[in-house]
Amino acid sequence: MTAKDRKVIINKDWCKGCGICVAFCPKNVLALDHHDKIEVANRDACILCGQCELRCPDFAIWLGGEADE
Amino acid sequence: MTAKDRKVIINKDWCKGCGICVAFCPKNVLALDHHDKIEVANRDACILCGQCELRCPDFAIWLGGEADE
Amino acid sequence: MNSHVEIRLSGSGGQGLLLAGVILAEAAIFDNKNAIQSQSYGPEARGGASKAEVIISDEQIDFPKVISPDLVLALTQIASDKYSKTVNQQGILIVDDSIELDGNYNYGRVIKVPIIKTAAEKVGRSIVANIVAVGLIAELTQMISRENIEKAVLSRVPKGTEDLNRKALMEGYLLAQSVL
């Protein structure tokens, strides 16, 4: 996988809606949906910095390849 | 009791013959007898410094009044 | 209802069902009945389904746990899946209207009402769904006097929230009347 193929991937089942990734994303890419689960609201803004992955307590968001949303 | 009346007093029954008072008496006043019990060998040299009393582990020697040897 | 009623309240951790159970039990005691309230502890309490149980009786209560609930309340889908089927055939199952029940199963009398929504929209705070449920249950079963229900609610909720909770209770009564 090349860096180019990487993107933010989420696993809603594991997300507990704490909002940490949302709050500390430098580019406001993320949001909670009305079930309080994570969603990628603004993928284009993402700079693949990985802050969300570092701080998600539930391993529910990461930078990787393939997975469709 | 005035300071003048003070002298080295010993309680042979309690002495266990460790020799500590003998070794650290600055004036070589003390000695162990042939039963390894403390005795005042040279009372006149005593300067009443109290080092012996401070270090006797068995409370067998002290500066005080009255007691005859 | 009977002189010996077993109630199981279920939902998720933060919904205050323990408090609801305590209020029901205390109100029963104010009514000169006997009552026992118990709950399940354990990892279950962190996420997953949580339950609180109450037994109300005119007699001495020996065995302290609910054996065959005469009334089951379920506020979440997970709780409903786990506990709805435990209600006895003569009993009442009360579920929030957001819940889907397994159609293949016979639950006794089912009452499906918008408890959480009522709390959120009519009272203004979804956190008081538990008190709405208390009002609903009290009114449906007619086991305990309204007076003592209110007394129990007011003695157990945080200072400053009395009006909110009185309102919630009232909405519970109304919900009950809507299905009576």
Next chain:
Amino acid sequence: MNSHVEIRLSGSGGQGLLLAGVILAEAAIFDNKNAIQSQSYGPEARGGASKAEVIISDEQIDFPKVISPDLVLALTQIASDKYSKTVNQQGILIVDDSIELDGNYNYGRVIKVPIIKTAAEKVGRSIVANIVAVGLIAELTQMISRENIEKAVLSRVPKGTEDLNRKALMEGYLLAQSVL
């Protein structure tokens, strides 16, 4: 002596009576006998009287403690005051010559010899009084072969002190002969 002999060795903490007991027991075993050695622990061991016990027997030894000593050794006055009277009437009491015995008491056969002095003056080290005592006891009782006594002594004393201890043993034998 009997086919079952109980020995009590007493003195003060530093006199090595435990070692003496161990040597006697081990020598007995080398002689194909049974033997048990035990001692008293506890604050007693710090100052005060100390004792070591040995049972030597041709039979199996059941009860492991000395009940009625056939031989008591006392090396200090305190030990003697405490233990000399425990020797049985057919037994032997061995005391160092520095010890005064209670004249009103009947101890069986009393052997009073200069054990410590012998060690100090004849062997040159009062610390080997215990080995002098071993030689004395072995020779007096004739329970164990000299060969095995010596073997046991040499197997248990610190390296480099063999000659000293052999000498002490010899002096013990001689002391015994002096009273036989």
Next chain:
Amino acid sequence: MSKNIKLMQGNEACIEAALMVGMRFYAGYPITPSTELAELSAEKLPYYGGKFIQMEDEIAGIAAAIGGSLAGLKSMTATSGPGFSLKQENIGYAMIAEVPLVIVNVQRGGPSTGLPTSPAQGDIMQAKWGTHGDHPVIALSPESVPETFELTIRAFNLAEKYRTPVMLLTDEIVGHMREKIEIPAIEEIEIFNRLKPIEGKEYLPYKIEEGDIVPRMASYGEGYRYHVTGLFHDETGFPSNSSENAELMLNHLMSKVEDNLDDIITYEEYMIEDAEFLIVAYGSTSRTARSAVKILRQEGIKVGMFRPITIWPSPEKRLREISKNIKNILVAEMNLGQYVYEIQRIVKSNSEVYHIGRANGEVLMPSEIVTKVKEVL
């Protein structure tokens, strides 16, 4: 006086009672399902001028509580399984030093960390035999919230009267359930306070005054300047190695309990007059058993229940007597067989003894006891 009726948790009732009987010192370490005892003590004691301290572990908890008692305050510590194991060494200390103390064990599933949030009655034998050496044990086991209140008071009174640690063995069910309780007025409560030294008389800390059961107890700081040790000691409190003294000391420890069994032992007999079958149960399980008795009686089966309230010392005399007329005894407990050993010992060949128990975190159900009784019959 209007009745003071409340809905209360077992653990709450315990602290309520403790405060009323005069508990003024609590030292412990949190552990489920006993934690409320610490939390409520922390909350309430300061209002009474009493002290709560959360220690670094359970060993320190009981140690500090013993210290509190020596300083003159009625003291308690509480825990559950793992913590009870850790406290064992110092339980023995309190016994030999004769320090009044109440130790609560809200039992949960074991061994080890086990099933921390589930009820069990698995520490029954441990309560008696958990610390090394020979020692007497007083342990009480309540079946309800009101009885938790009652027995907490009794535990403190026995502790003070017999100068010994007293254990309150409850379990997760009794500790956590809420039930109706009538709190008596303070005047209605019988309170026993440790006897203090006789003024003007020479005080030997371990000498028993004529007519007394145990030595009188001065508080540290009151002017008596005495010595307390976990070594065998004589009347003066100083260590002694003499075997005669050891015998005296141990005999006193044992006999202060054994000579006063009638005062210490309580039990309940339920429908046993005409019973042909006896269920023995204690603590929360006796509620299951009572329920089963009712069901069986309805079916005409002559069953009764014997419920030890004082678990240790066991109600040996009475139970042996009853057993003479009973063919079958079923011991019901939330463990794999503990108190049943004691029952077997007591009834000898008088009765056949059966056991029903479980330690999987689930309570015994009335129907299970009913079935078992019928099986035996």
Next chain:
Amino acid sequence: MSKNIKLMQGNEACIEAALMVGMRFYAGYPITPSTELAELSAEKLPYYGGKFIQMEDEIAGIAAAIGGSLAGLKSMTATSGPGFSLKQENIGYAMIAEVPLVIVNVQRGGPSTGLPTSPAQGDIMQAKWGTHGDHPVIALSPESVPETFELTIRAFNLAEKYRTPVMLLTDEIVGHMREKIEIPAIEEIEIFNRLKPIEGKEYLPYKIEEGDIVPRMASYGEGYRYHVTGLFHDETGFPSNSSENAELMLNHLMSKVEDNLDDIITYEEYMIEDAEFLIVAYGSTSRTARSAVKILRQEGIKVGMFRPITIWPSPEKRLREISKNIKNILVAEMNLGQYVYEIQRIVKSNSEVYHIGRANGEVLMPSEIVTKVKEVL
């Protein structure tokens, strides 16, 4: 081969045997009268490539020993009364996690610090019931130095075979006395090593393979990467709250011992063929008892001795059988009455059970037993 006969202390024989059976890890904390076990391990283990560590306390001692065992080494810890009390929590851990381990308790006078340098048999019941919750216990009690050797080997073998902590209960007398012992050649010693996972087969750490008694045990670091916990767990080793699973797990723990009593239990019968009176004694006290039997037999009194060598589980079946033909049983032990409870339970009304005991630091004398027997007769 020439015989290897030595004069050895009980504690010495224990370590000698442990080294021969393969003990390679010792973790403990010194306490009289068990200290020689630590001292000898410290001295000798490094020569065998084994490890000794003096931990900060007894709790850490057993914890580290469990760690040593999980890492694949045969491990032991040793202590006396106060330390045994402290180890209780982690004894339960080793039981539920099924970790092979040998725990030696060289008994001294208790409770508490008690009589630290005097012998006693006061921790007999504690060995069985000292930790919280339900659990099986295997405990052996030697009466002599040679038997200390023998039972140390047996303790390790049982620990490895049944994946459980095994206790060796000796006392100050057996531990400290020197006696004749013949050390066998290593080839003559039967050694059991824990079964390792079947290669190539999926490994579930708590699954019992067909034909096995206990789950096979991988060492940490061997590639199996499994989980061990003190919580109730299932075959996978992971915690489980299900009551069905709890039942399975506990049943396995209990039954691995209870289903193999014939393999685990040993005892000695001495002159019981024609005996009308039976003395039950164990450990060093059985030497007093044997002596008393000989004296009484000389006087024509038909006395025999039954000596449990495996103390727990108790030799219940055999003893109940014997008791059918015995009117009076005297239990002799160095405590105020402990094993006698078990004997009373076992023999029911078959025999009258008497007790002679003491916990004052003095051993029971043959003459005392003789007198007591005559008194009863």
Next chain:
Amino acid sequence: MSSTLISNYFREANLPHIWCPGCSNGIVTRALVKAIDELGLDKNKVTVVSGIGCSSRAPGYLDFNTLHTTHGRALAFATGLKLANPDLEVIVITGDGDVSAIGGNHLIHAARRNINITTIVFNNNIYGMTGGQYSPTTPTHALGTTAPHGNIDKPFDITQLAAAAGATYAARTTSYHVNQLIKYIKKGIENKGFSLIEAASICPTYYGRKNKSGSAVKMMEFLRDNYIDIKAYDKLPDDKKIGKETMGEFKEITLPEYTDEYLRLIENLKGAEK
């Protein structure tokens, strides 16, 4: 579905974990795994030991040799494992209560021996597992269920305590500063001796609620805004220090390691008479 890091090192069948929403235990556990991954350690040698507590549940999720012991005793068990088999890479996961209340003694002794164990302290300043009692690191005046009138205890600085007891690597950071945390954990594992890394953590459920600290996000912001590198902190004027906490590497030295010394002892005795 999860990242390769998670699927490589976690027992996915046991996920999702039981920790509360916003609990930082997951963050720190992931940081540990990331450090292990970056170091390229052999999974079969990595051995993770814990005591009892919310944090101590972590080993159950990790695909290594894992051991969940009794409350407070993790380091004592770990010491046995490490000495018995020095090839194991032993890592201890523990909570503030586990390691500094009931387990305080094992901490200072493991540090004193300088045994090669890396200890990660999940310090949320509270007993999470039992529902919010104050711990030895709860700040003075803070609330806990056993400190309903405000805590009068003074808190330990666990990192400095470990350093004083003999740890050869001791560092603290927070569950906000995750990259730093990963770096410290790596250094701790690489240090041949006793290492302790304290991760200031959050328990929104008990500490947060009781102390009105706000949401998990608010608590993370607190960590971000109030933890200052020790060197920078030392330069602050006294009034600016108030309310600030320190982080950074507090100790990093080299001393003989315990199991090494033991192996040397064995080596020295080789050939000697037993």
Next chain:
Amino acid sequence: MSSTLISNYFREANLPHIWCPGCSNGIVTRALVKAIDELGLDKNKVTVVSGIGCSSRAPGYLDFNTLHTTHGRALAFATGLKLANPDLEVIVITGDGDVSAIGGNHLIHAARRNINITTIVFNNNIYGMTGGQYSPTTPTHALGTTAPHGNIDKPFDITQLAAAAGATYAARTTSYHVNQLIKYIKKGIENKGFSLIEAASICPTYYGRKNKSGSAVKMMEFLRDNYIDIKAYDKLPDDKKIGKETMGEFKEITLPEYTDEYLRLIENLKGAEK
């Protein structure tokens, strides 16, 4: 027959004591009593608590309220006594094993709380009572019955450990430097908070014999010649530091005391609804 100091403060009926010839336990115990005498404390309030060990036998000889507890637990018992009755002047007598091996946790927690207890550590670097096993303060390479091949452990500095854990007064001297010892004990008692005074001591019977340290006199000379005041020590060139030990006052600060804080809590709640 004895000095007035002894007859005023000792239980003479229990003397002579059981300690070995030359054991410094008697020296340190007398120093404590001398300090108490000079401070003019009320004997009825002085409460001396110990654990188990040779040193811990001291309370039995002292005419105060005395408590001989279980091994390692003295500070936990003492904490209960002090909190239950803050009027008691609580002094703990303990050995290096008692306070820093099995009792290490209670030490750091009593220090952390800054509870007003004065702890006197009789540090003879060995377990005397049980016959010479190495302790957490036995120097590396020294011999003990459980370190027959030489100790591989690193020793604690108990005084500095207590200081790091929170003690507000922490000082060390030796049983040779008795006047200094008396002075430190007095300062420790006067300090309103947790104080620890370590007295470097000698055990000629076990430590001495095993390590060929010579007679009690020789061991006292060692204390005299090798303990150097910390300030002087710090100024020494590195090569001169080798083999030297430090003494002096390591910490002396003022912080709120635990029982005071508790009494304040009670005061604050007065009149409030229960």
